[in-house]
Amino acid sequence: VPLTIDGLKTCKALTGDGTMVNVTLCFSAAQALLAAKAGATFVSPFVGRHDDNGFDGMQLIADIRLIYDNYAYDTEILVASVRHGIHVLEAAKIGADVMTAPPSVIKGLFKHILTEKGIEGFLADWAKTGQAI
Numbered sequence: 001v002p003l004t005i006d007g008l009k010t011c012k013a014l015t016g017d018g019t020m021v022n023v024t025l026c027f028s029a030a031q032a033l034l035a036a037k038a039g040a041t042f043v044s045p046f047v048g049r050h051d052d053n054g055f056d057g058m059q060l061i062a063d064i065r066l067i068y069d070n071y072a073y074d075t076e077i078l079v080a081s082v083r084h085g086i087h088v089l090e091a092a093k094i095g096a097d098v099m100t101a102p103p104s105v106i107k108g109l110f111k112h113i114l115t116e117k118g119i120e121g122f123l124a125d126w127a128k129t130g131q132a133i
Contacts, residue, residue: 003031008038015039022078027055029063036073042098047091048081057081058090065095085109 001007001014002025011021015038022042023035027050035043045064047057064077076097082088085108091099126133 003035008034011035011038011040015041024080027060029060029067032064032075032077033067036068036071036075040075042076042078044078044080044100046081047079047087048083050081051083057087058094061091061096062094069095 050057082101
């Protein structure tokens with residue numbers, strides 16, 4: 001549900017019936033607090049959009065984590081609008097619970113110049129043995 005008064009009322013009613021609810025379009029720690037108080041299963045801060053508008057998306061995740069830990073809220077932090085691997089790494093270090101990211105970001109996590117050079121070296125060594133892969 002979107003983070004509106006009606007959305008939070010809907011969240012409260014649905015979670016009261018045992019339905020899992022994701023409160024989305026969260027752009028402040030205060031909004032995330034409201035979502036948790038309404039019983040949201042997940043809150044989805046859009047870190048990429050936050051960054052695009054001159055704010056620090058990762059600081060938002062850290063602020064939400066601190067608040068949720070301080071008050072033992074069960075609401076999970078779903079990091080949304082992930083734009084690059086740094087978002088993934090920082091979200092993991094902060095303690096976010098879940099993230100959504102495009103395939104290009106996930107594939108990018110595999111890339112490292114030393115890994116690529118190492119694989120090239122292994123393949124070159126294997127080719128010297130004369131055996132097929």
